Amino acid sequence: MQTKREGLVIFSDIGNCAGLKKAANLSSSDILNEIRSSNLKGRGGAGFPTGLKWNFVVEDRSDIKYVVCNADEGEPGTFKDKVLLMEYPQLVFEGMIIAAFTSGAKEGFLYLRGEYKSFVPSLEKILKEMRKKRFLGKDILGKEGFHFDIEIKLGSGAYVCGEETGLIESLEGNRGEPRNKPPFPVNTGYNGCPTVLNNVETFAIIPHIIAKGADWFKGIGTEKSAGTKLISISGDCKRPGVYEVEFGTKIKDILKIAKAQDVKAVSAGASGECVPKAQFSRRLGFEDFSTGGSIIVFGKKRDMFEVTENALRFFEDESCGQCTPCREGIPVLLEGIELIKKGECPKDYLKDLLSLSETMQLTSKCGLGQSSPNLFVSVINNFKKEYTLSKIPKEEKAFNG
């Protein structure tokens, strides 16, 4: 268990509402320029440049715009947003207000996953205080005509609603099935209006960038990944928890923070890559070892194929089932894993499975399907030797699913 939170960006000191107070003296184009030049990338996992995203919404001529905060973290092994919402909710709301001012939105939503329902009273309390201080409501930040308020919306236990268009469908009162993209939410989002949709962590970084400047932010991290990342470490380690780590940190240094010993591999959640011990000098960042926040540590004795099976079962449960590669592909990969575990998987069939994975990555409609085979592929590539593959060709085994 950890006691004190420390870090270079999110957990660093920031004066009371410093971001908002500074934003009050800036024009919306100043803020946009600051965010753009800070090279901030979305922290949900996809890593889309936030400034560019906001720019699309700013440029749209629609009268009605929205700001939505994605607090539907459901990735196995991720709990960083929980910590932010429990301990730094004001930062998140400040980020949303700054986004609203920049884009011209009047309404904002915090889409909170159903599992975190118990946080609602404390979040409502913060919102109430902010309304009292006139940070929310009418003519806020001392700017006439800038009205904005935030409403908390609850999810109901669907992982796929963490996908941006699935989330919007859910907000609209529909089944949370992801939409086809394009059009993207920046143009056709909630109720068909331009919507700024960012992760909790992204919004929490915004006030820091505004208060301390884009150059300060760019100075942290690597060239391609500016700033820091909140990572939630769990699994076989002595100090699991949420840590703020600078981009560019080596995996082995992250493991040191969590006091993990005799580690065989780490994985970036269920949808991320699995990295074996030999590659522990790889660095955290969008260009190298990318994670949405989850780092699960596997000790020496863990069976990586069991782990993959668990992840695939999770995706099988959570797949919305509207597109074929995801709906049909995941069960086939699961059968493949069972064959491998029995030592009955022929080499050529394994090749077929890898090519199926590639198809799923390329043709699935949303992030869930596209990322579901990631763990499978990296485990096959790195831990194939743990199971002996059958040499009998598939045809002779009369394997038919």
Place this chain on the structure above:
Amino acid sequence: MVKQCAVNKKITKQGKEVFVCDTTRSKLLPVLQSIQDKKGYISDKDMQVTADRFGIHPVEVYSVITFYSFLTTKKKGKHIIRISNCMPNIMAGSKRIEREFERSLRINIGETTKDNKITLEETGCVGLCDEAPSALIDDELVGNLTPKKVKEIIRNLKK
């Protein structure tokens, strides 16, 4: 009813404050969530009434309910225990905790006790992997579960 679900819109009619159900489509999920909270499930009748209010077909309401795992069309126990079965939890021994729950309640995963008090379920990650094994008990996140704690939880729920 839960406050954050702004289901009812307050309007003033002839000097009197009355509450009217807001039937914008985006309110459908909050309405269903509040029915679920109140009754523990959404009955056919509730589906029909909701559909009429929103001016949509009942099957559309049904399609929304069946998409979300926290909404159900069948009656469940008063309390729902959802044990997290994500990787970090399994590694920390959540299966043992699961068996402990099953043994103590004398039911299997997915079943409800005879007195309709407790339903036992499995779920994905509940966001408490640093305190695994963990579970979501009604709306509360509970971590660091041990067989002893399981018995205590059951005792408290049965009160």
